[in-house]
Amino acid sequence: MKRRDFLQISSLSLAALLVDGCSESQKYDVTFLNDMAVGHLVFESSNFSVANTSATKYLIAGGGIAGMSAAYQLRNEDFLLFELSDLLGGSSSGSMYKNIPLCHGAHYDLSYPSNYGGEVSNMLKELSIIRYDRFSDSWKFVDKQYLIPKNRESQTFAHGGFRKDVLPDGATKATFIELMKSFTGSLPMPTRLIDEEHRYLNNLTFLEWLKRHLTLDSDFAEGLDYHMKDDYGAGTSQVSALAGIHYFACRPYYTQPIELFSPPQGNSYFIQRIYDHLPKSRVHTSHLVKRILKNDSGFEVEVVDAIKKEIKKVRCEKIIYAGNKYALKYIYPNDFHIFQNTKYAPWVVANFILNKPWTRDTFWQNEIISNDKSLLGFVDSKAQYSFADSQQVFTVYYCFEPEEREMMSSIEGRKNIFIGRTLDYLENYFKKSLKRHVEKVFIKQMGHAMPIPEKGYLFNDANILRSNPNLAYAGVDTGRLPLLYEAMDSGITACRELEDGHQLF
Numbered sequence: 001m002k003r004r005d006f007l008q009i010s011s012l013s014l015a016a017l018l019v020d021g022c023s024e025s026q027k028y029d030v031t032f033l034n035d036m037a038v039g040h041l042v043f044e045s046s047n048f049s050v051a052n053t054s055a056t057k058y059l060i061a062g063g064g065i066a067g068m069s070a071a072y073q074l075r076n077e078d079f080l081l082f083e084l085s086d087l088l089g090g091s092s093s094g095s096m097y098k099n100i101p102l103c104h105g106a107h108y109d110l111s112y113p114s115n116y117g118g119e120v121s122n123m124l125k126e127l128s129i130i131r132y133d134r135f136s137d138s139w140k141f142v143d144k145q146y147l148i149p150k151n152r153e154s155q156t157f158a159h160g161g162f163r164k165d166v167l168p169d170g171a172t173k174a175t176f177i178e179l180m181k182s183f184t185g186s187l188p189m190p191t192r193l194i195d196e197e198h199r200y201l202n203n204l205t206f207l208e209w210l211k212r213h214l215t216l217d218s219d220f221a222e223g224l225d226y227h228m229k230d231d232y233g234a235g236t237s238q239v240s241a242l243a244g245i246h247y248f249a250c251r252p253y254y255t256q257p258i259e260l261f262s263p264p265q266g267n268s269y270f271i272q273r274i275y276d277h278l279p280k281s282r283v284h285t286s287h288l289v290k291r292i293l294k295n296d297s298g299f300e301v302e303v304v305d306a307i308k309k310e311i312k313k314v315r316c317e318k319i320i321y322a323g324n325k326y327a328l329k330y331i332y333p334n335d336f337h338i339f340q341n342t343k344y345a346p347w348v349v350a351n352f353i354l355n356k357p358w359t360r361d362t363f364w365q366n367e368i369i370s371n372d373k374s375l376l377g378f379v380d381s382k383a384q385y386s387f388a389d390s391q392q393v394f395t396v397y398y399c400f401e402p403e404e405r406e407m408m409s410s411i412e413g414r415k416n417i418f419i420g421r422t423l424d425y426l427e428n429y430f431k432k433s434l435k436r437h438v439e440k441v442f443i444k445q446m447g448h449a450m451p452i453p454e455k456g457y458l459f460n461d462a463n464i465l466r467s468n469p470n471l472a473y474a475g476v477d478t479g480r481l482p483l484l485y486e487a488m489d490s491g492i493t494a495c496r497e498l499e500d501g502h503q504l505f
């Protein structure tokens with residue numbers, strides 16, 4: 001397709017990334033990680049034969065952070081977990097290429113203040129991931145090798161120049177920080193613990209709130225938009241004031257040092273730690289939960305084995321559904337209405353493995369970097385951890401508009417153009433030629449990567465509205481902020497919802 005045709009389809013940024021360039025002829029070794037092919041199994045599997053029928057007490061659909069946290073709570077019970085991808089972790093997945101760890105989504109978390117919910121902190125403590133530090137009254141990470149040094153944390157490239165922070169220094173920033181300080185300590189995680197007195201902030205947009213309290217110049221507004229999109233998939237005019245303020249005030253950022261924890265495999269580090277504690281025979285990847293039907297004793301669930309191309313029927317008493325909720329329309333239509341207004345942001349994460357690193361100053365997070373608003377910068381492995389000096393990985397993040405989701409399927413067919421354009425941005429940032437040093441590229445596409453916390457979104461606890469007490473929902477798309485701590489808490493609370501007299505944990 002030529003440039004003109006593509007631009008007619010959309011004036012959005014993904015179209016611009018996919019149009020034919022004149023000089024782009026280089027080919028790259030690319031592996032796509034997307035679950036679209038497995039999604040097609042839903043239709044294809046109508047011809048598959050039923051292989052066997054089994055039974056379990058608990059069935060968990062989805063092996064992201066939420067589903068895995070639920071499995072951890074149920075590790076001593078009779079349970080089965082099914083994950084449609086061949087990798088566990090969902091938007092927090094990672095993998096290895098040769099001996100190089102790669103992160104395909106969520107890549108960091110920060111130390112946790114002591115006023116955060118005890119359930120998640122205790123679980124992370126049991127997993128030996130965090131340890132309480134009396135001096136700072138917070139939970140700090142045990143694996144110190146993955147803490148990012150302060151002087152390497154980030155660099156922003158905006159309007160042709162470099163600066164330290166996404167938000168430009170000046171009077172607006174000083175006023176903004178004072179405003180945020182007034183909320184620090186009152187907006188914990190999980191968000192279900194936020195006091196009634198602050199919940200009105202869920203009913204207006206962040207931009208509406210900002211305009212009441214601040215005179216915004218365009219540079220500062222651009223920085224805030226960038227931050228919101230980077231964490232919540234949409235800008236200040238879309239996300240709620242509560243989500244926006246929470247981002248800046250959920251930790252004592254302005255008065256205490258906060259640890260930034262970013263292992264090279266990203267937050268799949270947390271997934272692996274949980275997996276290490278689970279009975280392996282109960283966790284099944286490449287298995288799609290296709291349909292949930294109610295029966296007299298609980299449920300009968302159709303599960304598609306994507307490798308063997310057969311259907312397994314699983315009878316169970318209780319279900320934790322931790323998969324993305326937009327698919328309930330097909331899997332369990334009874335409750336789809338609870339989630340039908342949730343908007344999801346589509347993301348693409350691309351790992352560029354370079355066979356020739358260089359020794360210049362590096363920064364972990366490289367922000368803004370171009371005038372393409374969908375490109376949310378990249379993580380540079382050189383500033384993240386020390387490993388064999390012969391390779392370097394840039395992990396590039398794109399967040400597109402929901403309207404661009406359909407077009408994401410065109411990336412695979414136009415991969416060399418997409419990669420070439422992305423590398424143009426990186427070359428412009430580094431003022432250095434990179435293309436001939438690219439040894440391998442991985443591209444992960446997530447059409448429904450994260451729920452956008454628009455106004456009214458938070459506190460809509462799907463478990464209050466669910467139709468069957470024996471089927472509980474977990475995942476950040478249950479009225480939670482799209483964050484690791486929230487995902488874990490949702491998995492833990494979903495198990496609590498299913499407790500029937502005897503304590504699970």
Ligand SMILES: Cc1cc2nc3c(=O)[nH]c(=O)nc-3n(C[C@H](O)[C@H](O)[C@H](O)COP(=O)(O)OP(=O)(O)OC[C@H]3O[C@@H](n4cnc5c(N)ncnc54)[C@H](O)[C@@H]3O)c2cc1C
Nearest residue numbers: 062064065066084090091106107108289323475476483484
């Ligand atoms: C690019 C990106 C970067 C992020 N970075 C960070 C970060 O640095 N820090 C942070 O705290 N948060 C980050 N997040 C937010 C992140 O989404 C959450 O932290 C968390 O990983 C969400 O977990 P979840 O289990 O709720 O959902 P998901 O990760 O979406 O997991 C859902 C799982 O269910 C599976 N599934 C869906 N349907 C079915 C089915 N029918 N049958 C079987 N399996 C099914 C999916 O394949 C998936 O594995 C990021 C998100 C994205 C997209």
